[in-house]
Amino acid sequence: MLNGERKIARPLRWAMVGGGRLSQVGYKHRCGALRDNTAFQLVAGAFDLDPERGRDFGVNIGVDPSRCYPNYQTMFREEARREDGIEVVSIATPNATHFEIAWAALNAGLDVICEKPLFFTSDEVRKVKALAEEKGLIVGVTYGFSGHPLLMQMRAMIAHGEIGDVRIVDLQYTHGFNATDAVDKVSDAQKWRVDPKIAGPTFVLGDISTHTYYISQLVMPHMKIRELLCDRQSFIPSRAPLEDNAFVLMHYENGAVGRLWASSVNAGCMDSQRIRIVGSKASLVWSDSNPSELRYEVQGQPNQTLYRGMPYLDPSANAIERLGALHTEGLTESWANIYLKFAIAIDAKRRGDEKTLAELVYPDIEAGLEGVRWLENCVKSASNGSIWVPFE
Ligand code: NAD
Incomplete structure (x- = not known):
């Protein structure tokens, strides 16, 4: 259980780019x-x-x-002159700016924590990965939902064979906030999301499905997609070519199949993310609207609900428990767990502690690369008439 006591020798000197007064994600x-x-x-x-x-x-x-600097260039330059200058920076700006800011930050010797989708192309991610490796620095990606303890429980149960072989993967991240174009007209944060120059090649796929796709990889790291088919729509025509709804079908290397539905036009939906992993013996179901409960459904037996913070959970789940069972945890704790792991990763990298780095489960640059590859393959399929494409 976590109680705020130090996990690294001293706190890291941290700065943000973006995330200001009007930002959705900064807080x-x-x-x-x-x-x-x-x-x-x-x-x-x-x-x-x-x-x-x-x-x-x-x-x-x-x-x-x-x-408090007027821009990131001034901040990186001025802070480098200080003995107590910043060591790590978080990038919470619109998508199109992530690459140039991350590149500048690494060149300034800073570890980087960056929003998703990490960059526009996997080539950009590979370039940044090579630079980070050369400089001995960490790049983390804020898949902020992935710090919920019961996701580690899912991971452990799937790894221990408690649902049998994975057969079906059912993923959903949908909401209805963009069911009309009203918000496109008034909200700056929504205007850029449907502008390919700023958002990149996708809207809902990049904006929300990357979270759910990462969670699927977190809970079943052995499952690799062999090919996928993506069908995407712009129900509000002004958003085209960017989609406000998408369906993706997946074929996995082990013969399993999957589907993901991402939508911002699912009118009235307040469920957010829902994940169902179906194995040959049982299924696991988790939703971030009720993150303290995990459904374990064994074929032929009464269904069970596993609760957060209970002693019967896997140690990996309780290792990131903060408040204890019955006491509500939510997105804030999930983000805190992710950030704590970023700090541990940065500290381990500096100390050359490869064992800690290898064992730490957190959204690193590989996870960011996977997310961008996911988007590239979805776009490739959708743009070619929604055909099956090998996952490259
Ligand atoms: P937003 O439009 O609400 O806010 C962007 C902020 O960045 C604004 O304060 C703007 O002034 C500032 N900004 C833009 N360019 C800047 C620059 N060059 N230097 C300094 N500040 C700059 O956007 P948002 O919804 O907060 O999204 C920002 C990023 O976070 C996006 O990449 C988005 O995909 C991601 N996001 C992630 C999550 C999550 O759960 N991880 C949630 C929402 C958004």
Whole structure:
């Protein structure tokens, strides 16, 4: 169980690019990173495209005014001159900017924590991976839902054969917030999401399905996709060519099959993510709208509900438990678990502790690469008339 005590020698000096006053995701980063004040300390930021608003925001969340910078270039340059300069930076800006900021950060000697989808192309990810390796730095990806303890329980149960051989993978991340085009007209955060120059080659696939795809890899790391077929639609025509709805069918190397539904036009839906893994003996079902419960359905037996924080769970699940059974945990704790693992990874890398790095399960640059490959293959299939394409 976690209680906030130090896991690394001292907190890392941390900065953010983006994530300012009007940002949707910035506070989630701070909730995660600052939950354990033994992991990160927020000491600087270039929080906003608007320098004045960014500075005002930074001051209001307690950052030294002299370290609230007008842009990331100035921040990286000025902080490098300080003895107590930043060591790690989180990138919480729109998708099109991730690559250039991550590249600059690594070249400035900073570890990087970056939003998804990591970059536009897998070639970009491979370039950044090579640079990070050359510099001895970590790149983490904020798949923020993946820190829920019961996902580690799913992983352990599947690995221990408790559902038998995986046959069917059923994934869903849908909502209805974009059922009309009203939000496209008023929200800056939504406007860029349907602009390919800023969002990249996808809307809902990149925006939400990357989370669910990563969770599927987290809980069943042995399952590799052999080929997939993607059918995508723009129900609001102004969003074309970017999709507001997509169905993906998957064939896995072991003969299993899967489907993923990603949608922002599932009117009235408030379920968010739902994952069902069907094995030859039993199924596991988890949803992030009720993350404290995991359904274990054994064929021919009464269904069971496993609860978060209970002693019967696998040690890997309880190792990231914070509040204890019955006491509600949610997305904030999930983000805190992910951020703590980023801190542990960065610390281990610096100490040359390859054993810790090899054993740590967290969304690293490989996970970011997989997410981008997933998107590339989905787009390739959809653009060619929704045909099966080998997963390259
Ligand atoms: P947003 O439009 O709400 O906010 C973007 C913020 O970045 C704004 O404050 C803007 O001023 C700032 N910004 C833009 N360019 C900048 C630059 N060059 N320097 C400094 N600041 C800059 O966007 P959002 O919804 O917060 O999404 C940001 C990123 O986070 C996207 O990549 C998105 O896919 C991702 N996201 C992830 C999750 C998650 O759960 N992990 C949730 C939402 C968004």
